[in-house]
Amino acid sequence: MFIKTLALQNFRNYEERSVDFDAGVNILTGNNGEGKTNMLEAVRMLSMGRSFRTQNDAEAILFGKSFFRIKGLFERGGDDLTVEVRAQGSAKSYFIDGIKVPKGADLLDHALTVIFSPDDLRIVKDGPEKRRHFMDHELFQLKPLYYLDVIKYRRIVKNRNLLLKEMPLNEPLLDVYDGYLAETGARIMAERAGFAARLAKVSAGIQDRITASSDPRPAEDPAAAPAYARPAGEPAAAPACARSAEDPAAAPAYARPAEEPAEDTAATAAGLEVSYEPSIEMPEPPDSDAQGAGAVPRIQEAIVEQLRSRRAKDVDAGSTTRGPHKDDLKLVSGGVDLRKYGSQGQQRTAALALKLAEVDIIKEETGEMPILLLDDVLSELDESRQRCLIGSFEDCQIIITAADLPTDLRQAFAGAHTIRAHDG
Numbered sequence: 001m002f003i004k005t006l007a008l009q010n011f012r013n014y015e016e017r018s019v020d021f022d023a024g025v026n027i028l029t030g031n032n033g034e035g036k037t038n039m040l041e042a043v044r045m046l047s048m049g050r051s052f053r054t055q056n057d058a059e060a061i062l063f064g065k066s067f068f069r070i071k072g073l074f075e076r077g078g079d080d081l082t083v084e085v086r087a088q089g090s091a092k093s094y095f096i097d098g099i100k101v102p103k104g105a106d107l108l109d110h111a112l113t114v115i116f117s118p119d120d121l122r123i124v125k126d127g128p129e130k131r132r133h134f135m136d137h138e139l140f141q142l143k144p145l146y147y148l149d150v151i152k153y154r155r156i157v158k159n160r161n162l163l164l165k166e167m168p169l170n171e172p173l174l175d176v177y178d179g180y181l182a183e184t185g186a187r188i189m190a191e192r193a194g195f196a197a198r199l200a201k202v203s204a205g206i207q208d209r210i211t212a213s214s215d216p217r218p219a220e221d222p223a224a225a226p227a228y229a230r231p232a233g234e235p236a237a238a239p240a241c242a243r244s245a246e247d248p249a250a251a252p253a254y255a256r257p258a259e260e261p262a263e264d265t266a267a268t269a270a271g272l273e274v275s276y277e278p279s280i281e282m283p284e285p286p287d288s289d290a291q292g293a294g295a296v297p298r299i300q301e302a303i304v305e306q307l308r309s310r311r312a313k314d315v316d317a318g319s320t321t322r323g324p325h326k327d328d329l330k331l332v333s334g335g336v337d338l339r340k341y342g343s344q345g346q347q348r349t350a351a352l353a354l355k356l357a358e359v360d361i362i363k364e365e366t367g368e369m370p371i372l373l374l375d376d377v378l379s380e381l382d383e384s385r386q387r388c389l390i391g392s393f394e395d396c397q398i399i400i401t402a403a404d405l406p407t408d409l410r411q412a413f414a415g416a417h418t419i420r421a422h423d424g
């Protein structure tokens with residue numbers, strides 16, 4: 001899918017602005033502070049119903065004004081789709097094809113985007129919250145009901161924590177809250193376990209592609225240049241990291257014919273092993289394929305049991321010490337836990353692999369390529385990883401912000417659609 005037009009009114013530093021995008025690569029240029037990230041923020045808001053930069057979306061209203069409007073015209077599956085978000089003070093309203101929908105979550109599975117900012121390169125290095133956030137944001141777009149569960153779960157934990165601090169302890173009410181937490185928490189854990197298992201399959205192959213693409217190649221090798229840098233008419237030679245239908249090893253695991261055994265890249269030294277690391281012990285191996293609705297009641301029981309056995313500890317801590325709000329994603333390569341011991345390069349490669357896997361999983365689930373929003377991320381990657389990132393998504397709309405494109409990239413992007421962030 002792709003965005004054709006974005007119209008902004010009183011959004012951040014834009015009083016009135018309309019931008020047309022190309023279905024391929026779009027480069028948003030402009031000096032620092034000119035509004036490049038603001039524009040990506042607007043596109044992402046149409047996809048998620050909220051900002052990726054702030055908890056308080058009213059901050060995005062142009063200084064001195066009382067409202068903003070963002071409207072996007074997309075093409076999805078050959079049909080037009082319009083999505084609109086309006087904010088009037090702190091109240092927001094949402095429209096799909098001109099029809100008002102009750103809440104931001106109703107936008108979630110319409111305009112599909114994957115955003116990649118320098119911050120995301122720290123997914124592996126930073127604390128578990130970053131990785132939970134990663135799992136959650138992917139799942140929000142794929143499963144809007146999951147979003148509602150996460151919101152509900154956060155409220156339950158907040159209230160349970162208040163109860164844990166109250167003296168005398170209201171044990172019967174805590175039992176009730178344990179039940180609520182287990183019911184919602186079990187659904188969240190089952191979804192995360194399923195997602196992590198898919199991520200494991202997809203990202204292991206991608207990690208290998210990135211590693212392979214790091215092999216030095218001569219500059220005149222046409223495969224080294226991204227598609228848009230090739231003279232028109234020249235046959236496309238895929239970059240080393242690009243998905244290739246002919247090369248089964250390069251294709252994501254799920255794309256291989258069923259009868260052909262998938263090479264277990266996760267087990268190789270360079271491969272990335274991704275697994276769900278829940279803070280509550282799961283009744284079954286968390287990354288087995290046996291999740292799904294049937295697993296939920298068993299997980300629910302496990303949560304209740306473990307909350308009960310840890311209640312004294314929770315009371316001491318004055319907070320809920322276990323549960324999906326403490327989950328993590330484990331990332332191992334060559335037997336090394338990359339979160340703690342990975343080199344900076346390994347951590348970045350794994351972060352890139354996770355992001356690329358996110359795109360593949362959305363494509364697999366929805367049949368649509370999401371729009372890739374790259375905020376200043378290219379300058380943070382070395383050339384082979386840049387090539388890999390861009391080369392992987394030749395069939396994907398890409399919007400890249402770049403204050404200052406390095407010369408080699410400027411040449412590579414010579415044919416791309418360039419948009420100046422501020423036209424005034």
Ligand SMILES: Nc1ncnc2c1ncn2[C@@H]1O[C@H](COP(=O)(O)OP(=O)(O)OP(=O)(O)O)[C@@H](O)[C@H]1O
Pocket residue numbers: 011012013014030031032033034035036037038039059060061062063376401403421
């Ligand atoms: N609510 C608002 N009203 C008006 N201007 C705003 C508002 N919020 C942010 N801005 C302005 O938007 C600008 C920042 O825009 P943005 O982050 O998109 O810049 P950028 O082009 O991405 O810059 P960089 O290259 O440094 O990343 C700042 O000048 C800031 O003052």
Ligand SMILES: [Mg+2]
Pocket residue numbers: 036037038375376401
């Ligand atoms: Mg920026």
